[in-house]
Amino acid sequence: MALGKFRKEETLVLRKKLIGQSCRLFYSEDPVKIVKARGQFLFDENGKRYLDCISNVQHVGHCHPSITKAASAQMDLLNTNARFLHDNIVIYADRLAATLPEKLCVFYFVNSGSEANDLALRLAHQYTQHEDVIVLDHAYHGHLMSLIDISPYKFRKLAGQKEWVHVAPLPDTYRGLYREDHPNPGQAYADTVKDLIEEVHRDGHLAFFAESLPSVGGQIILPQGYSTKVAEYVRSAGGVFVADEVQTGFGRVGSHFWAFQLQGQGFCPDIVTMGKPMGNGHPLACVATTVEIAGAFTANGVEYFNTFGGNPVSCAIGLAVLDVIEEEDLKGNATRVGAHLKDLLLKLQPRHQIIGDVRGVGLFVGLELVTDREQRTPATETAALVVKRLKEEDNICVSTDGPWESVIKFKPPMCFSMDDAELTVKCIDRILTDVQCLFKA
Amino acid sequence: MALGKFRKEETLVLRKKLIGQSCRLFYSEDPVKIVKARGQFLFDENGKRYLDCISNVQHVGHCHPSITKAASAQMDLLNTNARFLHDNIVIYADRLAATLPEKLCVFYFVNSGSEANDLALRLAHQYTQHEDVIVLDHAYHGHLMSLIDISPYKFRKLAGQKEWVHVAPLPDTYRGLYREDHPNPGQAYADTVKDLIEEVHRDGHLAFFAESLPSVGGQIILPQGYSTKVAEYVRSAGGVFVADEVQTGFGRVGSHFWAFQLQGQGFCPDIVTMGKPMGNGHPLACVATTVEIAGAFTANGVEYFNTFGGNPVSCAIGLAVLDVIEEEDLKGNATRVGAHLKDLLLKLQPRHQIIGDVRGVGLFVGLELVTDREQRTPATETAALVVKRLKEEDNICVSTDGPWESVIKFKPPMCFSMDDAELTVKCIDRILTDVQCLFKA
Structure with missing residues (x-):
């Protein structure tokens, strides 16, 4: 060309x-x-x-030669689907596991952050046996129909809010409900989620879905303590905490590999979704979760097959990205x-x-x-x-x-x-x- | 590796x-x-x-050298998103347009057949302003939540049938309702869709969604006349005909480039989705539609952004696949x-x-x-x-x-x-x- x-x-x-x-x-x-x-x-x-x-x-970096090299070497060798056994997918999952808290140890590979969030929603629904979802105001989780439903940024312009979707205030300490002058905005914003859980009730089972740093919402940094508290409230109501790391993962925040880790060692989501930077432009994304949640998904007895997800080329590229992040x-x-x-x-x-x-x-x-x-x-x-x-x-x-x-x-x-x-x-x-x-x- | x-x-x-x-x-x-x-x-x-x-x-063919070569050359040069102008996406869309009936001339590039079918459903909903969908029995259109809803093969094992989903008999002339001994199975099966449309009514607007050759359904060849008749009934009720070519496109049927073309020159779907073979293993898929349907989608005023969709590398690979199909x-x-x-x-x-x-x-x-x-x-x-x-x-x-x-x-x-x-x-x-x-x- x-x-x-x-x-x-x-x-x-x-x-x-x-x-x-x-x-x-x-x-x-x-x-x-x-x-x-x-x-x-x-x-x-x-x-x-x-x-x-x-x-x-x-x-x-654009067109990094290590990524191109890894991609073409694997493209020349093999690019089947993940119904065949292959080392790349397990090596890659193992490498990703090493970046995450121990309990996030089961992986599903897909082709986009949207596919990852859709699957996360399925996992959450299957595990909680309820469809209720709490999301943050102005959130955007992807372009698929299921994700427009949980993205106030989109559904307000389109089909509107479904009755199983509940919107919590964006924990924005600059222009939100509680600001930098509040003594404990993390707790205060977490309490808004607690109130919402009580309001929703319906046996409490639900999914809390949030970007680790809300991006479309305005490059928001969640106040300290927020996620730990929210996770506590969500779990005590039988729910799961989904951290959308599609925009923020893979070391972007510098101090940590994942943005959710900014909330401290005590915090661990139940499901993490990743995407955009994962393949440096190659369509590659992933869902990481716990043995319990993966087990509930398997228990429905239905296969999950993603044609391109976790193929040897995608995984080779993902591995090369991890290598470059470390080497450089x-x-x-x-x-x-x-x-x-x-x-x-x-x-x-x-x-x-x-x-x-x-x-x-x-x-x-x-x-x-x-x-x-x-x-x-x-x-x-x-x-x-x-x-x-x-x-x-x-x-x-x-x-x-x-x-x-x-x-x-x-x-x-x-x-x-x-x-x-x-x-x-x-x-x-x-x-x-x-x-x-x-x-x- | x-x-x-x-x-x-x-x-x-x-x-x-x-x-x-x-x-x-x-x-x-x-x-x-x-x-x-x-x-x-x-x-x-x-x-x-x-x-x-x-x-x-x-x-x-696995690991075709022309595809690897095109991919690495473009990976080495540029792989941005489609918010920047680039020639590959328009050259590729133009090449695809040449394989399709003239009225299918607007393209959306995505990363998987599932993403393509989800978008097709959005386009259909937006255009018809109704959510009703008629699908074929045993159909499978993808792994996303929206597609499980329209895939009897999946929803029967999972959440069940939604009230906006209507299942028409699979036009299987070997073990279906009308068999090889029927004088006109195409017409007979089309009439089952006609009956369903009348039953559904709700102003009639709806989408008819079918694989051009039902695959999971059992490698089914649709009887002659079926699609033309169904399209006639669907359109006279204000609906759209979506042909899922994810399994069957790109010359697999030999005589034609698209399997829907087996139904004769008189037949043209309103939306065509493509995927699996399109990138020879690279995550690449597409929705083709008419100016009218694309216009209705644009009219909602909301951007459709797909992070990896239509990037220069995906399009370079897609173009190389088209070249090899011709050259060989x-x-x-x-x-x-x-x-x-x-x-x-x-x-x-x-x-x-x-x-x-x-x-x-x-x-x-x-x-x-x-x-x-x-x-x-x-x-x-x-x-x-x-x-x-x-x-x-x-x-x-x-x-x-x-x-x-x-x-x-x-x-x-x-x-x-x-x-x-x-x-x-x-x-x-x-x-x-x-x-x-x-x-x-």
Whole structure:
């Protein structure tokens, strides 16, 4: 395949004609055509280089040669389905088990975070024998029908809320119910889930489903103590705690391999789902759970077969990703660069009234813009402007999240460097200064 | 990765420990460990070669070098998501469009047949504004929650039938309601759908969802005229016809690229889903539909984003598969070898009372075993015995399907040869002769 067969305008025309319009493009007014990438850099059809702050899927860096090598070696050897015995699937499961608490020791391999969350929901339903689910406000768990049902971010725009779905407040200490001035927001937010459990009742059995760091919700860091308490309430009601690590797993938070581990050693979910970064772009995802929950699922006597799930190529790629994370100390890099990025953004805050909040762990960082610091009014338009100008003036790709698209998010490939962080913040500083003049003028 | 790190017994122990038991193994009493494959051949850890009659996913042959080459070249260059403009996705959509009737010209790329069918269901619901679905008895459309709901093969063993799901008789002319002696089984079976539509009513809007050749149902060939008539009834009630080509597309039937085309030029579904063979083992699947249905989906204003769907690597692989199908005339091969296989099996029929029916098109062939030709009693045990003995004595992999697992199915890689067909039938002949002696003794 050549670097580009069509001129960008031609590609755009064909794209509009042939691909469903519901599949949107970044920078829809002037989309970017990318033909090549390496590490944390994207290249367009004219050779222009973009710094990529958003491709969390290309976790160890775009087109990492170790991943390509592992993939082609295995593709050349074997790529059957998992109904045949093969070493890769067990070696990979064993390696993943080593990153998780001991009780999460049974694995199901699938092709996407959505497939993983759908299966997690099936496991939870089968184990609890009830369909009730508690989810966090603004959550997004995937594009499948079952997941739209448990994603307030989607179902509010579509079919609405099913009677078996219950929405708990998002534990957002910046603009939520309980804020940074609350003595114990973790406990306070956990109590909202406790109340909901009592309200739902129906024998109590239910699943609590949450991203370990709510992403679409606005790059939210759950307050300390929250998950431990929620797990306690959920379990005492016969329920299970599902941690959606699709966006946040594989060392992104730096200090830990999984974001749920930020809640302390005492906390362990009953089901963990993983996806996006797992195959560095290859469709690979997974559900990890306990012997008891897997046992309940087996007890229904029905086979679970996923055509491509856990095939030797997917597992070889997954293993190569784990190797690179270790060999290149990408967790350490996420800790160092993430801390520096957050620090630099915090240093901007006194000079830019529009910066309401800076939050994050490792290379999962959010910069929340507000038109009014007291009211914390979302600065949606300015956030969009920053995204646009960073792209047009500085060739830097970021995007927004949060219910009001007022949070500029950073979740770059894990090889993002100190220099990259400094350049990005310098450009944001310049743009925010401009914007301030614009508004004052 | 070495050809095998563990001894087979060790792999089996680890597999039982680490992978959910709902994920079953072929030949569960004595599973096969496969370490290498090429074309239509699998190799175990001792170098023993198996003839593969069942891997329809490895469509152009296991580990085809052209596919590996295309994958690694693109992996080395770029693998972003489809929010960036890229040529591969439009070139691939355009190539697929050329294989389909003109009105199926809008594409959505996803990672599995299940994801494709889930999206098809969403498209149908959005377009018809109703959730009613008519499916065929014994149908299987995927492992996701939404698809278990529309798969009698699964929901009968699990949650049961939802009130919005309606089951039409399987148009099986061997053991169904109307048989080969009926003057017009296509019309007769279509009328059962018509009756169901009238019964359902609720403004009539609904989706009709069917595999173009029901596979789990027992390698069924739909009678002529069936789909055209059903489509007429469904559309006059404001509904849509969804053709599930996940098992049957990409030239498997030999004479046509899509199995639905066996129903004649006059027939065109409203939505077509594709999967398994599409990426020769790479997780790649797709939904094709009309401008009207895609437009209704866009009109809800909600983005459809599939993280890995339509990425440059998946599309490069998909394109390479299309190239190999053409370059190696695999459709032609499926026609010739499939016809020969069916012919050879038919020739066995007079000598083996246990052969109730031989049916198929191209390399989609079923051999139905019965203990009694008059009663057409499924010979489930003998079918299992044939599968076991073919593996143990002849190193040939086949499997069974159908509601009673009495149909030996053949859906090999498309490079399956005349010699392979002759060897397989010779071995079946020998085993059936043995079995006959066994029963007579």
